[in-house]
Amino acid sequence: MTTSKPKVSVSNIHELGLLIACILVLLIFSFTAPNFFTERNLLSILRSASYVGLVAFPMTFVLISREIDISVGPSVAYSGVLFACLIKWYGFSYPLAAVVVLFWGLFIGYIVGIVRTKLFVPTFITTLALWSALRGLALWQTDGVPVMVGSKPFRYFFGGDILGLPTVSWIMLIVFVIFWFLSTYTVLGTNIYAVGGNPKAARSVGINVDRIKIYTLIATSFFSAVVGILFVARVSSGNSTVGEGMEFDVIAAVVVGGTALGGAVGRMTGTLLGVIFIAMIGNGLVHWGIDPDLNKVVRGIIIFLAVVINSNLTLKSNTGPKGDD
Amino acid sequence: MTILNLKNISKNFGAIVALDGVSLDLKEGEVLGLMGDNGAGKSTLIKIIAGNFKQSDGEMLFEDQNVEFNKPMDARNKGIEVVYQDLALCDNLTAASNIFLTREPKKKIGPFGLIDFTKMFEKAKQLFAELKSETLPNETVRMMSGGQRQAVALARTKLSKAKVVLLDEPTAAISVRQVAEVLELIRQLKKQGISVVIISHRMPDVFAVSDRIAVLRRGKLVANKLAKNSSPEEVTALITGAIETA
Numbered sequence: 183m184t185t186s187k188p189k190v191s192v193s194n195i196h197e198l199g200l201l202i203a204c205i206l207v208l209l210i211f212s213f214t215a216p217n218f219f220t221e222r223n224l225l226s227i228l229r230s231a232s233y234v235g236l237v238a239f240p241m242t243f244v245l246i247s248r249e250i251d252i253s254v255g256p257s258v259a260y261s262g263v264l265f266a267c268l269i270k271w272y273g274f275s276y277p278l279a280a281v282v283v284l285f286w287g288l289f290i291g292y293i294v295g296i297v298r299t300k301l302f303v304p305t306f307i308t309t310l311a312l313w314s315a316l317r318g319l320a321l322w323q324t325d326g327v328p329v330m331v332g333s334k335p336f337r338y339f340f341g342g343d344i345l346g347l348p349t350v351s352w353i354m355l356i357v358f359v360i361f362w363f364l365s366t367y368t369v370l371g372t373n374i375y376a377v378g379g380n381p382k383a384a385r386s387v388g389i390n391v392d393r394i395k396i397y398t399l400i401a402t403s404f405f406s407a408v409v410g411i412l413f414v415a416r417v418s419s420g421n422s423t424v425g426e427g428m429e430f431d432v433i434a435a436v437v438v439g440g441t442a443l444g445g446a447v448g449r450m451t452g453t454l455l456g457v458i459f460i461a462m463i464g465n466g467l468v469h470w471g472i473d474p475d476l477n478k479v480v481r482g483i484i485i486f487l488a489v490v491i492n493s494n495l496t497l498k499s500n501t502g503p504k505g506d507d
Numbered sequence: 508m509t510i511l512n513l514k515n516i517s518k519n520f521g522a523i524v525a526l527d528g529v530s531l532d533l534k535e536g537e538v539l540g541l542m543g544d545n546g547a548g549k550s551t552l553i554k555i556i557a558g559n560f561k562q563s564d565g566e567m568l569f570e571d572q573n574v575e576f577n578k579p580m581d582a583r584n585k586g587i588e589v590v591y592q593d594l595a596l597c598d599n600l601t602a603a604s605n606i607f608l609t610r611e612p613k614k615k616i617g618p619f620g621l622i623d624f625t626k627m628f629e630k631a632k633q634l635f636a637e638l639k640s641e642t643l644p645n646e647t648v649r650m651m652s653g654g655q656r657q658a659v660a661l662a663r664t665k666l667s668k669a670k671v672v673l674l675d676e677p678t679a680a681i682s683v684r685q686v687a688e689v690l691e692l693i694r695q696l697k698k699q700g701i702s703v704v705i706i707s708h709r710m711p712d713v714f715a716v717s718d719r720i721a722v723l724r725r726g727k728l729v730a731n732k733l734a735k736n737s738s739p740e741e742v743t744a745l746i747t748g749a750i751e752t753a
Contacts, residue, residue, distance in 0.1 A: 368619075368621065369620070372604055372622065373608075373609070375600055376597045376604075378599065379597030379599035380595065383593075383595035386579075389608070446598070446599040447599055
């Protein structure tokens with residue numbers, strides 16, 4: 183009888199590699215960029231990573247189940263605008279407005295899921311349409327002018343710090359633990375992997391593949407709404423232009439973290455590292471004094487390289503997802 | 508004892524007759540090799556037994572009871588499991604996760620129902636031991652050989668306490684060395700009193716494990732005899748039609 187011994191699996195290699203990359207990036211910027219390695223700046227990196235992370239964890243599930251949601255940025259912006267408008271123009275209380283916006287998030291995710299599973303429209307197309315429509319709606323509803331809201335308690339609590347860490351980071355850590363737990367220890371998590379690994383097989387053992395996909399899409403949309411509200415707390419207004427390119431950061435973080443765009447493979451711990459990696463690069467390049475426009479170019483190249491390295495690691499021992507929908 | 512009894516099963520799709528009055532018995536712990544050319548009706552017959560199709564005519568008895576399967580789940584609930592050629596495994600999950608998919612043992616921690624991995628791996632190990640397979644429960648299926656994959660698929664049928672296992676081309680896509688492994692798995696199933704129907708084009712494999720051989724040609728059962736009283740040459744002739752019946 184052969185005994186099983188712990189092995190370094192592919193995903194572990196990813197995460198180990200990414201952890202080393204994160205440390206390298208941290209060291210490089212710390213020694214080359216003034217003011218990078220300061221408490222203030224590190225907290226700022228943590229804060230921006232937290233907004234991305236909140237959506238990146240559910241997005242990991244979406245990608246694992248072979249779907250995608252590219253409407254994150256506009257979804258965040260519109261959620262914030264809706265939240266601010268409800269308070270400012272319609273006299274909603276903060277909690278009630280938040281509840282409405284969160285339900286809006288659930289609803290949009292549900293629609294994307296239903297359109298995917300009942301009308302067979304790829305989520306890329308549906309969320310591309312939403313990407314345009316939600317940004318347009320946010321601009322139109324506000325004339326592009328920020329809708330100022332923000333009672334002090336709301337701003338100080340959700341936009342501020344608790345015990346020295348940004349509130350949003352606490353929320354992100356809690357959400358990470360929940361998603362890590364779901365993915366590792368629960369039937370739901372296993373079923374999501376099964377759906378991504380072989381949808382046909384998953385269906386044949388009685389997993390409701392459609393429902394699983396709808397759940398993951400709802401989760402992403404819901405957390406986009408959460409981030410929308412948290413952004414309002416941060417900038418004291420519902421702003422139709424926030425979250426520009428956020429879908430890029432989120433998806434890049436997830437893929438850099440070792441999740442395959444084709445589904446089946448991915449882990450929450452990898453996504454957490456991916457989120458931190460992306461946030462450090464974004465911040466560090468600013469500290470290097472690189473022109474903001476060029477910053478985007480450099481970021482694009484670095485993320486592209488990270489993805490190429492990662493997907494090659496995946497290919498070596500991964501025959502890719504098997505079976506079809 | 509006869510576990511499955513097919514009486515005059517016919518199936519037509521519109522004007523096309525796929526099966527024409529097929530009567531066949533399957534005994535407990537018996538390995539039946541079902542052979543025939545492409546389009547002879549093997550798959551149709553399997554799909555009727557598995558509950559994917561309903562027969563147009565004839566009846567099916569399972570453990571001496573008349574049964575009607577409207578969906579695969581009906582057949583599965585009775586103890587009939589099919590292992591298709593693609594095995595329906597999730598490459599990205601471990602062997603144990605595949606076996607227990609949707610049937611994971613759970614433990615309660617507060618309000619949360621968690622997968623009991625210790626129990627799951629233990630049980631999977633036990634199932635592999637019963638199959639005399641050295642497949643590791645915590646290994647990812649992606650890393651496995653064809654023989655090990657087959658072991659995972661068969662362990663899954665064992666978990667369901669299947670009484671009849673239908674194997675669709677179990678040795679078609681694997682290397683010679685692994686064929687021996689798969690045939691050994693089939694022998695282990697038989698040893699435990701499980702009836703096996705094996706559909707295959709590979710004559711030596713069928714003869715290596717089957718107690719009985721049934722041959723279909725153009726929807727008709729043209730032979731049903733003990734393997735030791737037949738020969739690959741005879742079966743080939745039956746399949747092609749060089750011999751009418753035997």
